[in-house]
Amino acid sequence: MAELENPNVMPNLITFLSSLLQKEAESNDVNRRFKAQKVSVFHGLSRPTISIQNYLDRIYKYANCSPSCFIVAYVYLDRFAQRQPSLPINSFNVHRLLITSVMVAAKFMDDMYYNNAYYAKVGGISTTEMNFLEVDFLFGLGFQLNVTPNIFNTYYSYLKRETMLQQCPPSIVESSLSLGRSLNLHLCFNEEDSTHQNQQVAV
């Protein structure tokens, strides 16, 4: 996975991840009017003014964690959404979910990482709030933090493919747009299915 260390790969991937989360949040913002969504500790009283892209760029710049942590954080967000269907990502909670998922990924994966107080500063919230978010996020995930290589690669290749499609010259974008429509762009890999394919890693 040396390509993750390539300085050109991550910024593009971060940009794509931002747009993906933004689409997801906006679509759930619309749904909120029709379907009840629970208010959680992740829910801000107002919509944060910083864009998702700028927020994620900021985390990427200051967290200084292994690049893999961003892929893992994305897996966590997806797991969280699947386990907590009444708490979909929307514009009011996406920032808090993001900072928490990256922090938890870094704490789980890396031997050296910044503490909650540091992440709180990066995320623009208080340490007390950061700590609450962490515990709620962990229980929301049922503490399932482990990501098998198979799951990792499924998410990573999805992000990589979509990131590349976004950067293609117009003629190719044309064809990929129609492809994009047929692909389900939502965050929804069925982990149960993919774990079966790789029995030696995840039985």
Add this chain to the structure above:
Amino acid sequence: MEKPRQISAMEAFEKLEKVGEGTYGKVYRARERATGKIVALKKTRLHEDDEGVPPTTLREVSILRMLSRDPHVVRLMDVKQGQNKEGKTVLYLVFEYMDTDLKKYIRSFRQTGENIPVNIVKSLMYQLCKGVAFCHGHGVLHRDLKPHNLLMDRKTMTLKIADLGLARAFTLPIKKYTHEILTLWYRAPEVLLGATHYSTAVDMWSVACIFAELVTKQALFPGDSELQQLLHIFRLLGTPNEQVWPGVSSLPNWHEYPQWSAQSLASAVPNLDSDGLHLLSEMLQYDPSKRISAKKAMEHPYFADLSKAYL
């Protein structure tokens, strides 16, 4: 593992006695009020506000969520959130209760001067290899195997691996591992020499040290500093060189060490039969890539006469 808002941890359990104290909090023997079942409660303070949930807890819980189904890994039954007297959040990890650990068990024999029966050593070693093989098969390195972290039930002589706080998943690409891990005595030479990319073989080195200790009731390499630890190892196994361990001289902490030649393992670990000595030597290979795996160890002739049906 759901969020227990309705019933607090302290309503659900009656603390009976304190049985241990770890880095992040106390361990209690407790009774589950609803069932009468005896459990071990590991209380985790989150008192370091700046740190949040200790990473050891975070890793231990998520790794045990994955590994707890194995009979040779301690069973995590639940995680509960509670509050202490100051109103701060505490986490309780609810484990099955085990009445002793291998450190206490070995000590009890050392005190009476008896040896641990040969068939018991064999059974414990087999269970240890089986548990380690299970962890490794799931992509988890324990990194801190030592007698104290191996729980036992005296009645059934069951052994279970515990304390996975330093464990980690080794399969995803991450920044280099720290080498500030593992109790010195059970630490593999590649870790002592500063290797930052190490793997399952570090656990097998610890298994070897535990094996010898079960037989002699004394630590095999009781070093009190990193250098002393290396010299203990070199004195018994010979100072390694590029022939026995290609790449050793390029490890970060490599220096010109005193030259010793290898001593016989049989003299260091008397009372172990030739199959046992052969297995031990396979586990003590300097070159991590040549060190026997837990899975291969289980098939070693040393275990041939062990009845494995109940293990």
